[in-house]
Amino acid sequence: MYAHIVSLGVLGLEGYPVTVEAHLSGGLPKFVMVGLPDNAVKESSERVRSAVKSLHCPWPSSHITVNFAPADVRKTGSLYDLPVFIGILAAQGQMPQPGPHQAFLGELGLDGTLRPIDGTLPMALAAVRSGITELFVPAENAAEAAVAEGLTVYPARSALDVVRHLRGEQALRPAQSDGYDESGQWLGPDFCDVRGQTEARRAMEVAAAGGHNLLMMGPPGTGKSMLAKRLPGILPPLSYEEALETTAIYSVAGLVRAGTGLIRERPFRSPHHSVSSTALAGGGSMPRPGEVSLAHNGVLFLDELPEFSRDALEVLRQPLEDGRVTVSRVSGCATYPCRFMLVAAMNPCKCGYFGSGVRECTCTPSAIDRYRQRISGPLLDRIDIHVEARAVEYSDLAAETGGESSAAIRARVETVRRLQRERYAGMGFLCNAHLPSGILRRYCRLTPVAQTMLQNAFEKMGYSARAYDRILRVARTIADLNEVETIGTAELMEALQYRRMDRPAAAK
Numbered sequence: 001m002y003a004h005i006v007s008l009g010v011l012g013l014e015g016y017p018v019t020v021e022a023h024l025s026g027g028l029p030k031f032v033m034v035g036l037p038d039n040a041v042k043e044s045s046e047r048v049r050s051a052v053k054s055l056h057c058p059w060p061s062s063h064i065t066v067n068f069a070p071a072d073v074r075k076t077g078s079l080y081d082l083p084v085f086i087g088i089l090a091a092q093g094q095m096p097q098p099g100p101h102q103a104f105l106g107e108l109g110l111d112g113t114l115r116p117i118d119g120t121l122p123m124a125l126a127a128v129r130s131g132i133t134e135l136f137v138p139a140e141n142a143a144e145a146a147v148a149e150g151l152t153v154y155p156a157r158s159a160l161d162v163v164r165h166l167r168g169e170q171a172l173r174p175a176q177s178d179g180y181d182e183s184g185q186w187l188g189p190d191f192c193d194v195r196g197q198t199e200a201r202r203a204m205e206v207a208a209a210g211g212h213n214l215l216m217m218g219p220p221g222t223g224k225s226m227l228a229k230r231l232p233g234i235l236p237p238l239s240y241e242e243a244l245e246t247t248a249i250y251s252v253a254g255l256v257r258a259g260t261g262l263i264r265e266r267p268f269r270s271p272h273h274s275v276s277s278t279a280l281a282g283g284g285s286m287p288r289p290g291e292v293s294l295a296h297n298g299v300l301f302l303d304e305l306p307e308f309s310r311d312a313l314e315v316l317r318q319p320l321e322d323g324r325v326t327v328s329r330v331s332g333c334a335t336y337p338c339r340f341m342l343v344a345a346m347n348p349c350k351c352g353y354f355g356s357g358v359r360e361c362t363c364t365p366s367a368i369d370r371y372r373q374r375i376s377g378p379l380l381d382r383i384d385i386h387v388e389a390r391a392v393e394y395s396d397l398a399a400e401t402g403g404e405s406s407a408a409i410r411a412r413v414e415t416v417r418r419l420q421r422e423r424y425a426g427m428g429f430l431c432n433a434h435l436p437s438g439i440l441r442r443y444c445r446l447t448p449v450a451q452t453m454l455q456n457a458f459e460k461m462g463y464s465a466r467a468y469d470r471i472l473r474v475a476r477t478i479a480d481l482n483e484v485e486t487i488g489t490a491e492l493m494e495a496l497q498y499r500r501m502d503r504p505a506a507a508k
Contacts, residue, residue, distance in 0.1 A: 001092060010126075012287065012335055016126055021065075035066075041075050044078060044081045082162065106159075113158050116141050121145065146178075189226075190406045200387050218348070223392065231343060235298075266298035266299065277315040293325060302345070324338055350371050375501075380501050381467050416477070447488050471495050
């Protein structure tokens, strides 16, 4: 007696079809699983046995062999409980053999209830690519799976619900996709709550308009964290493609809330400075996405930047440059996208008050240098904008009204982002921050006076080639905000002011 059931697996962000074969033969009763199952898959034998008996279905008194194909790819997780359950019943003739267009996913409780699993969306997308038209999943995963177009998703609370549907006794109602609206309203913290900080607010707008990385430096209590938390509110809404990518990453990481479809807001990740390099880049015995990937299409905020370990900071260099990170382990290799905006905040020194005018600094010059040298030059080169957050004046704090609202700033940012999408259409990138060096000069033309100014600044400050490119990219964004095509002295001067950490400490 034999049955084969279609299921799915996921490696990194890519789903793939898995065939679960169940064979019942003579001999002493035994349950064997082959096809590179991990411990969670092997333990499904006991969950399936208990579920079958709890639902008053017959358990075969024979030798049971379950094979997972392809046999050369390790199968992980508890998602194969339901296909194994269906396979054993179908092999006994207790229910019809499901068709090749039907796939099954789900973890079983001992009483036969279905529990949610991770990675549903990537597997649902893989099902569509594989020609599968019907997918049976736990009810909590149905909204997520229904995002995949061309797939009928059946939510089930129990394995018995699936059996009754396949027998034609009681049909399950397909889950409905709720669609996607790209013009969603931001409901988070608003920029109108920020008092003062004119320069930092302008830098935030420039960073959002061009997708640039940003570093804020200032004494404690100046609102650096407050500004950073409001950055997602002035970024353009997620497009459908971006929402799909973001949701897939969170699905694999097990962070999609039950009953949730597509994630509609840009991610904002703020790991503690004690985070390890593995937690940032991703890893584990089976490769899992880290903070840089969870911030994909959103913001990664690192508060107290010099307090992060050197290993953790240096692991950011390759993701910032390439927009993807590859995690290699003995059990496999996975590549995750990580195109995020890095926003960092730091004090000017260990005590926090060097050059602030608020309180006397107690740090020695050598201590200030050591503190700032915790951030390497190559990492600083990859941060486009360095801005100072100054102490807020009493008059600003006491004012009855705050600054400009996030909605007003967002409107300008969206206009500039739309201009960049049209300018770089078909080139594989969407904003100025990702403009390749090879075509930088084509889109970042300077007036003769601005060209001379940049040459003088480059020779005086000793900028690196990477810093030179980033100055041009930021100047291009400022020119777009100012609605001019050629970069002039005003745009270039503002861009040069955003490279403050490139200067000697005595000049800051």
